[in-house]
Amino acid sequence: MKLEHFGYNDKIEKLRIEQNLEGFEIGRIVLEHKERYIVKTEKGEFDAEITGNLRYTANTREDFPAVGDWVAISIYDDNKVLIHSILPRKTIIERQAVGRQGEKQIIATNIDFAFIVQAVDRDFNINRIERYLTICNTSNVKPIIILNKIDLVNDTELVNLISKTQERVKQTPIIALSNESLKGVEKVKGYIEKGKTYCLLGSSGVGKSSLLNNLSSKQLMKTNTISTSTNRGRHITSHRELIVLENGGIIIDNPGIREVGIVDSVEGLEKTFEKIVELSKNCKFNDCTHTIEIGCAVTAAVENEEVAKSFYENYMKMKREKEHFESTVAEKRKKDKHFGKMFKQIKKSNKY
Secondary structure (H helix, E strand, O other), X not given: OOHHHHOOOHHHHHHHHXXXXXXXXXXXXXXXXXXXXXXXXXXXXXXXXXXXXXXXXXXXXXXXXOXXXXXXXXXXXXXXXXXXXXXXXXXXXXXXXXXXOOOEEEEEEOOOEEEEXXXXXXXXXXXXXXXXXXXXXXXXXXXXXXXXXXXXXXXXXXXXXXXXXXHHOOOOOEEEOOOOOOOOHHHHHOOOOOOOEEXXXXXXXXXXXXXXXXXXXXXXXXXXXXOOOOOOEOOOOOOEEEEEOOOOXXXXXXXXXXXXXXXXXXXXXXXXXXXXXXHHOOOOOOOOOOOOOOOOHHHHHHHOOOOOHHHHHHHHXXXXXXXXXXXXXXXXXXXXXXXXXXXXXXXXXXXX
């Protein structure tokens, strides 16, 4: 396969030249699992590891390669390469790193579209859809909502769920899908363009891997049933993987995401909750927190049922998460700066 099959284009070639990487082979990270990588190039697939310099100069986990990255490599064995550099990323889908305050986790990079997959048969949750929309809007990735497992609800229930989703989510395509009957699969395929990269987002058990199998007409990914004891999906996809479809589209499957923590996503929140942002322009105070202030246009709209209470509450919750994340990052930077000054003083004093 040529690099173009993995999404390579003139813009990426320009970045390669600007970064003075003409002397290296170029490949794309197609699989990542616990800092192990598979890179695809025109010469085939290679096991990859990063150079010591790249590891040493990395300030955070974000500076390490991720699925979707274009990387400069050198081949040093029959099926092994070294990753020397990561080309600048067009887009980054990321969330708060679980268990590590103030840190981000990259889900995938250089994504054009994201399929947000939500099952309609069990823990259907519009709040969660809005979370995924926010991280997509933050990354300038175009979202497409897929309501899956429609064969498990009746027509009336489905119409009601679609209507509820449309009320909360504006100007985002919604596709009703059944991986069993294949209803909606062709509609999903209609959104897939040659050379564009797509990402599957959703919790475990919502049918992401089954969808990928149906899109490729192959049993590429293992699938499993929902746990009857917890009513939750079992983790079958344990790593991120990039796959090229027969129609030329490029798709990344992801492990199920239980926690979608919001990071520094002002633009993403504003786009997802545009109605609240517009209403806030009519608040009496410029610094209105939309909680207890007199003359708040947002809380007034909630009381008048112009804005759904759940929509407002989800916005406020994510806004608090964003602010907490930003304050945590600021505190970490302050501590790092203080430690750096202390280290320099000790180093200076040891000279005498």
